[in-house]
Amino acid sequence: MSVYTQLTDDQFAAFCQSFGVSFARAIPITQGIKNSNWFIQTTDDTDGAPSYVFTLFEERPPADIEKMAVILNQLDGKLPVAAPLAVIESEAARTDNDKRYVIHYEDKAITLVPCLAGAHPEQTTQAMCHEIGAALALLHETLQALQPSEQYGVPLYPWSDVRDRESQFMPSDEAKLMRDIWHAYTQLPLATLPKGLCHLDMFADNTLWNLSLNNSQKGEARLTGLLDFTEVSAEHYVMDIAITINDFCTTWGDAEQGESVNFDRSKMAAFLQGYESKRPLGADEKRALPVMLAKAAVIFWLLRLNVIHYNRTEGRTGDNIMVKNPDLMKRLSAYHWSHVEKAQNTVFVLLNTHSNTDQNNQIVGVFSSITQAEQAREQLIRDQLTPDQLSNHSHFLIKEYTLDQLL
Numbered sequence: 001m002s003v004y005t006q007l008t009d010d011q012f013a014a015f016c017q018s019f020g021v022s023f024a025r026a027i028p029i030t031q032g033i034k035n036s037n038w039f040i041q042t043t044d045d046t047d048g049a050p051s052y053v054f055t056l057f058e059e060r061p062p063a064d065i066e067k068m069a070v071i072l073n074q075l076d077g078k079l080p081v082a083a084p085l086a087v088i089e090s091e092a093a094r095t096d097n098d099k100r101y102v103i104h105y106e107d108k109a110i111t112l113v114p115c116l117a118g119a120h121p122e123q124t125t126q127a128m129c130h131e132i133g134a135a136l137a138l139l140h141e142t143l144q145a146l147q148p149s150e151q152y153g154v155p156l157y158p159w160s161d162v163r164d165r166e167s168q169f170m171p172s173d174e175a176k177l178m179r180d181i182w183h184a185y186t187q188l189p190l191a192t193l194p195k196g197l198c199h200l201d202m203f204a205d206n207t208l209w210n211l212s213l214n215n216s217q218k219g220e221a222r223l224t225g226l227l228d229f230t231e232v233s234a235e236h237y238v239m240d241i242a243i244t245i246n247d248f249c250t251t252w253g254d255a256e257q258g259e260s261v262n263f264d265r266s267k268m269a270a271f272l273q274g275y276e277s278k279r280p281l282g283a284d285e286k287r288a289l290p291v292m293l294a295k296a297a298v299i300f301w302l303l304r305l306n307v308i309h310y311n312r313t314e315g316r317t318g319d320n321i322m323v324k325n326p327d328l329m330k331r332l333s334a335y336h337w338s339h340v341e342k343a344q345n346t347v348f349v350l351l352n353t354h355s356n357t358d359q360n361n362q363i364v365g366v367f368s369s370i371t372q373a374e375q376a377r378e379q380l381i382r383d384q385l386t387p388d389q390l391s392n393h394s395h396f397l398i399k400e401y402t403l404d405q406l407l
């Protein structure tokens with residue numbers, strides 16, 4: 001359980017009063033690792049179900065949380081988000097454009113948001129991946145209204161500093177893996193890849209779903225909540241896509257399951273189909289995705305090491321501190337990197353098996369991706385064949401080779 005700061009009932013009552021809510025009871029929330037969260041029952045909650053969630057932001061400065069409130073208001077009505085309640089101000093203090101959503105406690109921000117229905121999924125389905133893909137695209141599109149995006153997002157975390165600190169203590173093969181992925185990322189066309197406000201932490205445990213037995217059996221779980229907007233920043237959309245795919249399309253094994261990491265490519269295809277139903281991806285974004293998946297896993301590998309580092313340096317210990325396993329993200333990084341390396345070492349050869357010039361197959365072209373080879377074959381067929389020959393072009397074959405097979 002992650003409740004880092006203890007508050008008394010009197011403090012809860014006073015803070016809730018600032019938002020016009022009559023406090024009855026605070027129940028600590030067990031999920032979450034960054035902030036302290038409680039469900040709040042009000043004196044009107046006769047059925048015992050809490051109406052609100054009270055969050056004390058342990059890391060982010062209050063100014064960042066104010067930005068988050070603006071973002072949530074922009075999304076409210078389009079996506080299932082919990083927009084923060086406004087602070088009740090005296091008439092004299094209030095102006096229409098000057099709503100405050102945050103109160104302060106020891107230089108930390110507090111918000112009160114409506115409690116959304118639903119539960120965190122223990123596992124995902126292809127249908128859920130499709131739905132979260134569409135939701136993320138809608139989030140990207142909707143937040144384009146807030147310009148310039150850098151002004152509305154929080155600054156990106158300095159992950160390269162964390163990398164430099166942590167890689168000193170890593171076995172050399174792990175440090176090399178991180179370095180190789182980082183280098184491949186810097187080789188992407190970062191200056192031209194589309195950018196805008198991104199969630200950057202859309203993990204399954206930051207989403208809520210209607211998972212009633214009936215719905216799950218019919219494969220009809222519906223998205224009821226998107227949570228935790230503290231990391232919203234201006235970033236490449238394809239990085240946000242990679243972060244979300246990494247969690248939604250992976251089955252994470254616990255210690256008893258040997259900490260297995262099983263990435264499901266059919267779930268990724270469903271996610272991308274959902275995403276592209278709202279926002280089609282550019283060819284450069286598609287090409288960047290394999291490296292982005294590896295880089296996104298590296299970022300969360302570092303994020304988890306960073307949480308352990310700060311828990312240690314700030315003396316935060318005990319049963320109520322939840323830490324996620326960095327090794328799972330390391331394994332996912334290695335998995336994605338092996339795909340990138342395989343793709344880098346693979347070529348697709350277009351062959352004409354009916355060549356007039358030679359008994360052997362004639363090489364028409366060598367391509368770095370299957371898509372490029374297929375496009376070349378289609379072009380060749382269109383350019384060279386008469387319409388009645390179009391039906392018989394099976395002599396153009398594409399074969400996959402690793403580079404060492406060609407030497």
Ligand SMILES: Nc1ncnc2c1ncn2[C@@H]1O[C@H](COP(=O)(O)OP(=O)(O)OP(=O)(O)O)[C@@H](O)[C@H]1O
Nearest residue numbers: 029031032033034035037053082114115116205228
């Ligand atoms: N509006 C809400 N409605 C229902 N439950 C909520 C709401 N807000 C937060 N929660 C619950 O509180 C948990 C923790 O919230 P949140 O993810 O914002 O905390 P966190 O400490 O920032 O977590 P993490 O660091 O894991 O992302 C959520 O996983 C969810 O179970």
Ligand SMILES: N[C@@H](CCO)C(=O)O
Nearest residue numbers: 201203300303304324
């Ligand atoms: N989603 C993060 C937790 C903090 O945001 C993780 O899985 O490490």
